[in-house]
Amino acid sequence: MTTITTDVRLDSVEHILASGSGTLDFAVAGEDGYTTWRGTEDADWNFDDVGGVENVDEDRFIVYPDGEYFVCDVSAAGEEQNPGPVECWCE
Structure with a gap:
């Protein structure tokens, strides 16, 4: 697993x-595993072009793109404790 520590486009x-x-x-x-970003509870994230959302457990959910992939x-x-923003969309 990789942790995001600087600004990046995925x-x-x-x-x-x-x-x-x-x-x-x-x-x-x-890539094997996940690339992880650790924000705060009130961090600024926005996902456009969402194809679906699936609950995994009480506090976790999966967001799927409407297209083939998200760009983020x-x-x-x-x-840790990053406030964002995180912006994801489909091209």
Whole structure:
């Protein structure tokens, strides 16, 4: 698993595993495991072009793109407590 610590654009995101505590796990095509962003509970994330949402458990859910993949611009200034923004959309 890779942790996002600086601003990055992720292409080819197959789905996003999100939690109410502010953690986002990005499943990037061709990579093993997740790429993780650790935010705050009130972090600024926005997902456009959502094809579906599936509950995983009490505090976690999976967001699927309406197209083949999401593209995500992720803002980070460290390993934890990132306020965002995180913007994801389909091209």
